[in-house]
Amino acid sequence: AQRVTQPEKLLSVFKGAPVELKCNYSYSGSPELFWYVQYxxxxxxxxxxxxxxxxxxxxTADLNKGETSFxxxxxxxxxxxSAMYYCALALNSGNTPxxxxxxxxxxxxx
Amino acid sequence: SQTIHQWPATLVQPVGSPLSLExxxxxxxxxxxxxxxxxxxxxxxxxxxxxxxxxxSSEVPQxxxxxxxxxxxxxxxxxxxxxxxxxxxxxxxxxxxPLHFGNGTRLTVT
Numbered sequence: 222a223q224r225v226t227q228p229e230k231l232l233s234v235f236k237g238a239p240v241e242l243k244c245n246y247s248y249s250g251s252p253e254l255f256w257y258v259q260y261x262x263x264x265x266x267x268x269x270x271x272x273x274x275x276x277x278x279x280x281t282a283d284l285n286k287g288e289t290s291f292x293x294x295x296x297x298x299x300x301x302x303s304a305m306y307y308c309a310l311a312l313n314s315g316n317t318p319x320x321x322x323x324x325x326x327x328x329x330x331x
Numbered sequence: 332s333q334t335i336h337q338w339p340a341t342l343v344q345p346v347g348s349p350l351s352l353e354x355x356x357x358x359x360x361x362x363x364x365x366x367x368x369x370x371x372x373x374x375x376x377x378x379x380x381x382x383x384x385x386x387x388s389s390e391v392p393q394x395x396x397x398x399x400x401x402x403x404x405x406x407x408x409x410x411x412x413x414x415x416x417x418x419x420x421x422x423x424x425x426x427x428x429p430l431h432f433g434n435g436t437r438l439t440v441t
Contacts (some may be wrong), residue, residue, distance in 0.1 A: 227374075255429060265421065265432040275399075307375060309430075319430060323374030 225246045225310050227322035234298050235330050242293040243327050244282075244308030253311040254284055254291040255319065260304045268293075268306070278302070298329045333358035337422045337433030344440055350395075350409040352436050354377075354422030357403065360410040362424040364405040366397055369435070381405060412440045 224247040234240050246252060256268040269277045271284040271291060282293045291308060304328050307323040334350060338352045349396060358363050367424045368376040377390045379397035387397050394413050417440045423434040 257430075264434050267429045267431075270429060309375075320377070321375035 223312065225307055225308050225320050225322035226241055227306075227325050229325045230309050230323070231326045231328065233328045233330060237297050240295045240302070240327065240329075242300045242306050242308075242327065244291045244293065246291065247309075248289075248308050248310060248312065250312060252284075254282070254308040255290075255311065256280070256282055256293050257307040257309055257321075258274060258292075258304050259307070264278050265307070272328050298322060298327075300331055303327055303329045333362075333424070333431065334435045335422060335424055335431055337436060339433065341418055341437045342439070344412050344438065346414055347378055347411050350407070350412050350416070350438070351405040351427055352422075352438075354405045354407075355403055356424045358404075359403070359424070359426060362426060363400060363401075364399060365423040365425070365430065366405065367409045367421040367423060367432075369421060371418075375421070379407070398403060414440050416440050 226245045228243055234270060255269040257265050258268040261308045269275060271282060280293055280295045282291050284291050305324050307324045308322040311319050334357045364381050365376045365380045368378055369375050378395060379389055381385055381387050381399045384399055384402055394416060395409050396408060417438055420436045420438060423430045
């Protein structure tokens with residue numbers, strides 16, 4: 222079965238420190254991976270997707286098919302990065318819905 | 332631009348009472364529509380998704396049902412609520428691209 226695992230429920234880092242939010246997936250086909258973010262009092266929204274290979278708000282994520290991972294990274298954390306982050310897997314583009322991980326709450330301490 | 336509306340924002344209902352949560356999308360036609368539940372410590376769980384009017388797929392068997400009476404309207408219902416139905420319910424839509432979420436409904440069953 223398809224599964225997304227985010228092993229950390231809560232991650233606390235100091236401002237300016239590097240951040241890595243871990244995500245591993247289980248899927249035998251060709252996956253599409255996403256990171257969604259939910260800031261306090263805001264709706265859940267897309268942060269980035271692996272197919273775009275872009276950096277959003279300083280965050281990047283590389284799909285590693287060998288390790289079945291899609292870790293989210295940022296070299297220098299900012300206080301405004303504090304939020305709930307969800308890794309998600311789509312089995313293909315179009316109609317197939319996403320499978321979400323349980324989420325990691327990132328807390329950046331000043 | 333496309334917008335998604337979900338209501339009510341919060342709801343407190345007694346056990347055994349019926350439920351109706353509504354979601355509408357504007358600015359797009361024939362969207363894929365989804366209902367997710369976000370329970371504490373359990374992440375986002377896909378409940379239902381629809382690729383067209385009257386077409387509903389259920390991902391998890393439970394006390395809930397969904398209907399799509401119009402192209403851009405998606406309704407989550409229950410005939411008799413259980414305590415375990417408490418949670419945060421999110422409606423989402425997608426076209427070819429990623430998911431776009433509503434603001435959610437906090438349901439408390441007492």
